[in-house]
Amino acid sequence: MTPLMLCYGGTFDPVHTGHLAIARAVRDAMHADVFLLPAADPPHKGPTHADAKQRARMLELAVQGEPGLHVDRRELRRAGPSYTFDTLRELRDEVGPHVPIAWIVGGDSVFELAAWHRWRELFDLAHLLAIARPGAPIERDVLAARAPAVQAELEPRWCLPGQLHSMPAGGFAEFPLPQARPESSTELRRRIAAGDPRWPDWVPPPVADFIREHRLYDGRARDADAFTPAAENGPV
Numbered sequence: 001m002t003p004l005m006l007c008y009g010g011t012f013d014p015v016h017t018g019h020l021a022i023a024r025a026v027r028d029a030m031h032a033d034v035f036l037l038p039a040a041d042p043p044h045k046g047p048t049h050a051d052a053k054q055r056a057r058m059l060e061l062a063v064q065g066e067p068g069l070h071v072d073r074r075e076l077r078r079a080g081p082s083y084t085f086d087t088l089r090e091l092r093d094e095v096g097p098h099v100p101i102a103w104i105v106g107g108d109s110v111f112e113l114a115a116w117h118r119w120r121e122l123f124d125l126a127h128l129l130a131i132a133r134p135g136a137p138i139e140r141d142v143l144a145a146r147a148p149a150v151q152a153e154l155e156p157r158w159c160l161p162g163q164l165h166s167m168p169a170g171g172f173a174e175f176p177l178p179q180a181r182p183e184s185s186t187e188l189r190r191r192i193a194a195g196d197p198r199w200p201d202w203v204p205p206p207v208a209d210f211i212r213e214h215r216l217y218d219g220r221a222r223d224a225d226a227f228t229p230a231a232e233n234g235p236v
């Protein structure tokens with residue numbers, strides 16, 4: 001059996017324990033390494049809070065010493081929006097036509113899939129492996145109601161995760177986590193900015209240290225930074 005290549009793209013602003021639990025669970029159940037790909041310019045998000053290099057560095061700190069989890073910085077080396085289609089085309093060119101590739105996405109991303117660049121063609125390049133999220137279950141009737149075009153595209157592709165090993169691309173499977181993960185980067189950033197003492201629970205200690213050291217996601221630091229260029233340039 002050709003080993004499966006598991007790819008997990010995200011903004012990771014910042015990476016949280018939910019991302020890591022997903023990557024570990026998929027790695028262990030699918031018996032394959034997971035490549036985490038930070039998006040330099042996430043297509044459907046506004047400006048990120050931490051820059052691309054900081055987000056990639058936090059991801060590297062998060063997986064340091066962790067077997068089978070790797071960071072792939074390729075999207076940082078491309079200009080323009082970090083379209084998944086472009087990333088998968090690069091990967092497919094590298095590994096050839098036979099290696100199965102699965103792109104891991106959360107349920108919220110599945111609902112939005114029809115807005116992705118060349119979304120139907122993604123299935124020519126890879127499988128999608130979806131993870132339910134609170135408020136975004138992977139259920140046929142919910143998908144049919146909330147994203148009918150996506151549901152219609154997925155229906156004939158729907159299979160079990162184990163079946164993704166036996167074909168290079170074109171499948172859709174739900175990966176069953178024992179329990180949906182509550183973490184989100186938005187809520188994590190909110191907790192950091194609010195000085196909520198619980199925020200370090202959602203990041204590995206080296207990532208918490210990096211966030212503190214660089215004063216990321218801290219409203220005061222962002223205000224202070226906003227003054228710096230004007231101060232350097234002198235009075236206008």
Ligand SMILES: Nc1ncnc2c1ncn2[C@@H]1O[C@H](COP(=O)(O)OP(=O)(O)OP(=O)(O)O)[C@@H](O)[C@H]1O
Binds near residue numbers: 010018109
């Ligand atoms: N708790 C979670 N459960 C399932 N999927 C998740 C979870 N958190 C993130 N994901 C998925 O991981 C991918 C990357 O997520 P991303 O880096 O955007 O984090 P996020 O928590 O969704 O961030 P934000 O709150 O800023 O939107 C997306 O496909 C997203 O749906």
Ligand SMILES: O=C(O)c1ccc[n+]([C@@H]2O[C@H](COP(=O)([O-])O)[C@@H](O)[C@H]2O)c1
Binds near residue numbers: 082
């Ligand atoms: O290719 C697209 O059009 C596209 C649109 C939205 C999201 N994505 C990718 O999906 C992954 C998760 O995105 P996000 O915004 O939830 O962090 C990340 O790798 C993005 O680059 C890709």
